[in-house]
Amino acid sequence: MMLLHRRIPRAATAAAIAAAGAGGLIGHAADEARIEEESRLVRLDLVPEGAMTRIGSYMPWSVTLLAERPADVQGLPEDVEAPMFGVFEFGTLGQNDRRVFVVIDEPLDGPARLFVDGNRNGDFTDDAPAEWETLTEKTRDGRTYTRYRGGAPVRLGDDADLSVRIGFAMLGRDARELIDHEPMLKRFRDYARAGRIEFDGQVFEVMLDDTCVVGDFRGDPGFEREGVELLIDVNRNGVFDVRGESFDTTRPFNIRGTTYEMSEMAPDGSSFRLTESSQTVEEIPPQPDQSAGRQILAFEAETLDGGRIRFPEDYRDRIVLLDLWAMWCGPCVGEIPTLVEARKEYHERGFNIVSISIDAADERARLTEFVREHGMTWTHVHDGGDWDGELVQLYCPGGIPAGYLVDGTTGTILAALGEVRGKKLAQAIERALRDRHR
Secondary structure: OOOEEEOOOOOOOOOOOOOOOHHEEEEEOOHOOOOOOOOOOOOEEEOOOHHHHHOOEOOOEEEEEEEOOOOOEOOOOOOOOEEEEEEEEOOOOOOOOOOEEEEEOOOOOOEEEEEEOOOOOOOOOOOOEEEEEEEEOOOOOEEEEEEEEEEEEEEOOOOOOOOEEEEEEEHHHHHHHHHHHOOEEEEEEOOEEEEEEEEEEEEEEEEEEEEOOOOOOOOOOOOOOOOOOEEEEEEEEOOOOOOOOOOEOOOOOOEEEEEEEEEOOOOOOOEEEEEOOOOOOOOOOOOOOOOOOOOOOEEEOOOOOEEEEEEEEHOOOEEEEEEEOOOOOOOHHHHHHHHHHHHHHHHOOOOEEEEEEEEEEEHHHHHHHHHHHHHOOEEEEEEEEEHHHHHHHHOOOOOOOOOEEEEEOOOOOEEEEEEEEEOHHHHHHHHHHHHHOO
């Protein structure tokens, strides 16, 4: 599963609900298309869990953990030893109580456990058990630390029978001591609404993404972009790209010269209306398809040490990993030991790495030091434009980390995104080097 820190797009973009006003069909699941042509009513099915894998990225949100028990928490499991309590808002805006309580039990002599008040009655003794996995990781200097991940069903809105899975992750006590960090739980959505779009005889997958874990698909005015995105796989490559395939549900977007708006969103995301807007916004084309088998987009840029790189031209007769990352991205930093080991193992056999940092322009000096401290002894480019940088616009379909394993001679993408992360990277490199010598 590919987990990414995903950007929330800054510009209203589009490239897919084309010809909605000229006969295009926006529909439900394939065998149950329910369309009202005059009002362009869109109906979507609930995906209560597993949506994170399909979307391919997530935005984590923090839940602060405290020792003090909230007054509304009445029942705890009998064997809880060292509970820490957290609370976050989730559900239909305007309902009397949107709070969801969580408990982390982290005793000194054992692993942590997660409890979630999924039915939202303040009692942890009558909820479905949460999934909670203990993982052991290693730092570059060989020290070990613990982290946890899992999830639990939480009631969506006022319907007691409608629940969705929220994912959770946390660093263990030993890891927090290494970085001097307070106890904190991360939450992220693992649910969505899904359907299909048919246009000119072609069918496009669509998902409604509650990116900010609001629990209300109308979004939350407290967030900069309301927190809900409409995703459409315009180029039909199985990936929901940020540019041209991600739409802010609260803002107009342009499709082939016509601007549209979404309205009358149901709180649970089951339906909304699409209408032609009285406003006009710029159309932004979708991102080029850079999946395995395609040609990587070429670029020329200054390297972090002041040199120049022409990619992939400078890597003829090599296999090269193009890696996009940032110092602030936890999953990116977590991949560094894997990259260091891969370069050590395969460099002499014809493998190289080119990393593109999307850190802000004023982070160049810190980036140089970070690269040195972490033993990242390969070519680095500092894009310097955050999410608006030229190279991130070319290569980041949904977030970071993002990677592409490329044949430097032909420019062909051999593996991409989740296929080059973690243990899969070594497998992809081995396969590429083996195939090159056939």
